[in-house]
Amino acid sequence: MSAWRVGTVHRSGDRPRWLVLAAGTAALVLILAGAAMAYWSSSGAGSGQAVAGTAAAVILAPGTVTASLYPGGTADVATKVTNPNPYAVVLSGLSAGAITSGATGNSCDTNGNGVTFNAPSSYPSSIYRVPAKAGETGGPAAFAIDIASGASMAITSDTTCQGKTFTIPLTGTATATS
Numbered sequence: 001m002s003a004w005r006v007g008t009v010h011r012s013g014d015r016p017r018w019l020v021l022a023a024g025t026a027a028l029v030l031i032l033a034g035a036a037m038a039y040w041s042s043s044g045a046g047s048g049q050a051v052a053g054t055a056a057a058v059i060l061a062p063g064t065v066t067a068s069l070y071p072g073g074t075a076d077v078a079t080k081v082t083n084p085n086p087y088a089v090v091l092s093g094l095s096a097g098a099i100t101s102g103a104t105g106n107s108c109d110t111n112g113n114g115v116t117f118n119a120p121s122s123y124p125s126s127i128y129r130v131p132a133k134a135g136e137t138g139g140p141a142a143f144a145i146d147i148a149s150g151a152s153m154a155i156t157s158d159t160t161c162q163g164k165t166f167t168i169p170l171t172g173t174a175t176a177t178s
Helices: 017-040
Strands: 063-065 074-082 088-096 115-117 143-153 170-177
Touching: 063 143, 088 115
Parallel strands: none
Antiparallel strands: 063 074, 074 143, 088 170, 115 143
8 A cells, every 4th residue: 555645646535544534524513413404403393372460459448537637628538458469460440439428327427528539630659559469468568548638528518417427439440460
């Protein structure tokens, strides 16, 4: 066998072993890399499914005036909120139903108690954010909200309204928040 030299013409079957071994190794590496790529790469298609829960109604306990209310004056209104949902909510759009001062038919209400609810002009989450499960078993206590100057009394309110406690039924919108 003659020595392998540059510039010398050799027959096609007359190649040095190291060249054959190197070419074979390179081919094997390429084949294994392709197999590994095929093994680790994949594609697919399909679909998943999720079911959305149903929101539970937030409960606002009737608000009560927290200070003495007098003709021509205002006072804060306190309410407690129960949120049975597993997420926090922010209250907004508060409004009041019929404001009463106690037993049905008392003259304060029939003669016109003159008490009105003053809805907040804004609803900052620092005040109106109700935690998840507030007021529920295992959750935090019902969430107390104090609505500043939430009630006012007309100067013409009936004199029989003196000393009465006014109940203000509240409704509003509860929007999920983080």
